[in-house]
Amino acid sequence: MEHMGIEPGRLQFSWISSAESTKFVEVVTQVTQAVKALGPNTNFTKKLAEVA
Amino acid sequence: MLSYTEKIREIAGRLLASGAVDMVIGFRQGTIPMMNEPHFAKTPAEAAKLMWDSHCGINLANYLTDRKERIGIVAKGCDSRNIVTHIIENKIKREQLVVIGVPCRGMVDKRKIAMKCPGEITEVIENETGLTAKGNGFSQAFEKKDVLQHNCSLCIHRNPVIHDEMVAPPVEEQKDVDRYADVRAVEAMNPEQRWKYFEDLLSPCVRCHACRNACPLCYCPTCFVDESRPQWVGKGQDASDVRTFHFLRAYHCAGRCTDCGACERACPVGINMRVFTKKLEKDCLDLFGWEAGLSPEVRPPLDVYRPNDPNDFIK
Numbered sequence: 048m049e050h051m052g053i054e055p056g057r058l059q060f061s062w063i064s065s066a067e068s069t070k071f072v073e074v075v076t077q078v079t080q081a082v083k084a085l086g087p088n089t090n091f092t093k094k095l096a097e098v099a
Numbered sequence: 100m101l102s103y104t105e106k107i108r109e110i111a112g113r114l115l116a117s118g119a120v121d122m123v124i125g126f127r128q129g130t131i132p133m134m135n136e137p138h139f140a141k142t143p144a145e146a147a148k149l150m151w152d153s154h155c156g157i158n159l160a161n162y163l164t165d166r167k168e169r170i171g172i173v174a175k176g177c178d179s180r181n182i183v184t185h186i187i188e189n190k191i192k193r194e195q196l197v198v199i200g201v202p203c204r205g206m207v208d209k210r211k212i213a214m215k216c217p218g219e220i221t222e223v224i225e226n227e228t229g230l231t232a233k234g235n236g237f238s239q240a241f242e243k244k245d246v247l248q249h250n251c252s253l254c255i256h257r258n259p260v261i262h263d264e265m266v267a268p269p270v271e272e273q274k275d276v277d278r279y280a281d282v283r284a285v286e287a288m289n290p291e292q293r294w295k296y297f298e299d300l301l302s303p304c305v306r307c308h309a310c311r312n313a314c315p316l317c318y319c320p321t322c323f324v325d326e327s328r329p330q331w332v333g334k335g336q337d338a339s340d341v342r343t344f345h346f347l348r349a350y351h352c353a354g355r356c357t358d359c360g361a362c363e364r365a366c367p368v369g370i371n372m373r374v375f376t377k378k379l380e381k382d383c384l385d386l387f388g389w390e391a392g393l394s395p396e397v398r399p400p401l402d403v404y405r406p407n408d409p410n411d412f413i414k
Binding site: 049050054055090 | 285286290291292293294295296297333337339340342343346375378412413414
């Protein structure tokens, strides 16, 4: 995805066991912060058909 | 190279006459110049139509999927690697096949020739070193190395990796080829430049899906682009749908693509979609030391687990 032009950090992978609730919270916080810092995604967006 | 034709006919005729195979898949002359078409010979008489020249770029492994007959198949280097991939993926059994190996010196890109000719080409004559394209009022000679398909000029597996018969002794493999210069050029760009690069690349796409149809790897009974419940991707020419199609198509070929060039060759608007698959090919080589389709004995990297598989991207 990054090769194609998605900003680094917008797509993230993580391995969290169902028992690792603390890690889950940490990762979600980190990911949301990182994505918020990048701003709204302008790629891969689709406009609705414009009707006159 | 043209002597291959006689040898292919002889082998195919012999295989069909003896009943060793039910049909031989090869090439016959197309109806317009530089467009040879697949030929399915079922009798020794039909085998006489088989031929070989520098316009046999279609990947014949595409016609093997789920076949039940015993088949003789004419295979250049890339075809043979895709046949191996078919065997690994249980799409055909090795015992069903008689592989007629063709040492390949590369296929010609018809667009390169057409672009340099002043009018419509009505005839192309080939000899051992080059080609002459003729049309109304012109006759132009080309050296074969100048008009090779891009993937053929970078090919390092010209000889078939499996074969039961060979039409000629192996040709010399190309050495010191820089296969991934184009991929590195994209890697050197920043995200915005990359996005723009692929936007420009894909802008002429008409979503005809010829690249998918020509690809021997694309054999799903229903392709994800044809599904409507759920509809994974829009069917129109919206830029995000076009990109999603090309991106996912390439991903389905990860660790399987042999860079045979069938997709690019089939494209009616000349998009080089190989830049997607080549990135995955390069990653497979860098991360797993893997080149697709070299041996039926080895399982592909996405098929096996190794404790030292790279996983730095998982946090």
